Amino acid sequence: MDQLNLSESEWRQRLTPEQYHVLREAGTERAFAGALNDNKADGIYRCAACSNELFDSADKYDSGSGWPSFTQPIGPDAVTDHTDRSHGMTRVETRCARCDSHMGHVFPDGPPPAGQRYCMNSLSLEFRPRKANVAA
Numbered sequence: 001m002d003q004l005n006l007s008e009s010e011w012r013q014r015l016t017p018e019q020y021h022v023l024r025e026a027g028t029e030r031a032f033a034g035a036l037n038d039n040k041a042d043g044i045y046r047c048a049a050c051s052n053e054l055f056d057s058a059d060k061y062d063s064g065s066g067w068p069s070f071t072q073p074i075g076p077d078a079v080t081d082h083t084d085r086s087h088g089m090t091r092v093e094t095r096c097a098r099c100d101s102h103m104g105h106v107f108p109d110g111p112p113p114a115g116q117r118y119c120m121n122s123l124s125l126e127f128r129p130r131k132a133n134v135a136a
Contacts, residue, residue, distance in 0.1 A: 031066025034122025052098035
C-alpha cells in the first residue's frame with residue numbers, strides 16, 4: 001500500500017477543523033454525537049483523510065458506547081495499532097495504515113469469537129454504500 005504523507009498545512013486544507021482535531025491530533029468526538037454511530041446501511045467505512053478501506057458494515061455492531069464499533073478491520077493491513085498512554089491510562093490506539101491518521105481505540109471487550117471492539121470516531125470515517133450487483 002502506498003503511504004500518504006502530507007504536510008500539516010495540506011492536512012488542514014483537506015480536512016474540516018473537527019476532522020483535523022480527531023484525525024491529526026488524536027482527538028475524540030463526544031459519545032453519541034457522530035453521524036455514523038447509528039448507521040446500519042450496507043457498505044464500506046473508509047478513512048476520512050485518505051479513503052483507505054478500513055471496516056466492512058458486516059462487522060459493525062451496536063456496542064452501546066456511543067461510537068461506531070466493529071469486531072475487526074476489513075483486512076490485516078488496513079489499520080495499525082499503537083500503545084497510547086495519554087490521559088493517565090494505557091490503551092491501544094488504532095490508526096489508518098495508509099496515512100497514519102487517528103481512528104479511535106481497540107478494546108478487548110467485544111463480542112466472540114475475537115472479543116475485540118474497534119471503537120472509532122465518526123469524524124474519522126467516510127461511509128460508502130456497497131453497490132448492488134445488477135445482472136445485465
